[in-house]
Amino acid sequence: METSCAADHSPNDAAERTTVVALDQSEESFHALQWALDTLRFGVSDRLVLVHARTSPLSHATGFGGAGTERRFFSINPVPAMDYDNGYILGTEAVISMERSQEREINAFMDKAMELCREKKVKAVKHVVYGDARDVICEEIQKLNANMLVIGSHGYGAVKRTFLGSVSDYCAHHVKCPLIIVKKPHEKSHLKN
């Protein structure tokens, strides 16, 4: 007998809900993920999409990562790769090896995150996208038609936020879906967790 999901219209069994969780390597974002897994209820038809925005290692090498970095796609040519902005010349091999090591790091913490989801029996997928975190998160939410965003926050003060920029701030302003900003508590005072 085929089970038809459409028959039961109770709101809890509604269509698959997608929750995007923005991750980077920081403790704050893992704390946000753990909080979501502990506090929110995920049904069998819900899924988490763990989104990580990846900057190209070239920008790390030239110290130019962060805001305004467009996506870069590497082509593997025998020609030395040149970073025209800063006049560096990096051989293709150097670039590839930086890429690989960055990938290893990313896979390491993303797998840790997937493990956390597995422990709570929540369906999760990884999306690692090149680009600036602000844009990547907002775009993924649009593309996936996400129902909700969970994002950690470093808790910068107003001045730091102006200079360093804040991804959670940006997302709070630009995404249209509900979002949850989870800060890592400084004092252990009243949190029961």
Next chain:
Amino acid sequence: MASQGGDDAAAVALVRRRKVLIAVDESDESIYALSWALENLIVPGRPNDAEEPRVSNLVILLHVQTHPQVFVGPAGPGFYITPEIIDSVKKHQEEISRKVLLRAKKLCDEKHLETETMVAVGDPRDAICEAVEKLAVDYLVIGSHGYGAIKRTFLGSVSDYCAHKAKCPVVIVKKK
């Protein structure tokens, strides 16, 4: 009789009680935020987590009244505020609070949730953040008016302030 979410206290040991503070006002965005939260975050008794220790939710509905300030211009007060005016404004605000909280409580009662209502006076930004601290809530739910079509942003100032200042996770629900 007020409906309670903790009616199974006798049967199952409640491991913890989660406090959720939901800021409400007269706007539609606010009621939408409340119903979204009830539907998506505070869903009681999901059948698929039988192993999970029972968590009961306490919903605290907060309405913040803003009382008008006396405006004192360079040539003296703009107009004189008499005690009668103050009283009448207070009464009016009380009436608004009553209506807002009643409407909100009704939604919670439909879901059979334990609910408390609360009124604070002052700037909503500070009042909400203070309430978060004083009550040690687990998280805050707030709607967003999102007046920002010109700047192409969708976040109101109260929700923006609370997102940064509140000492707990903040759920911002934008208007549909």
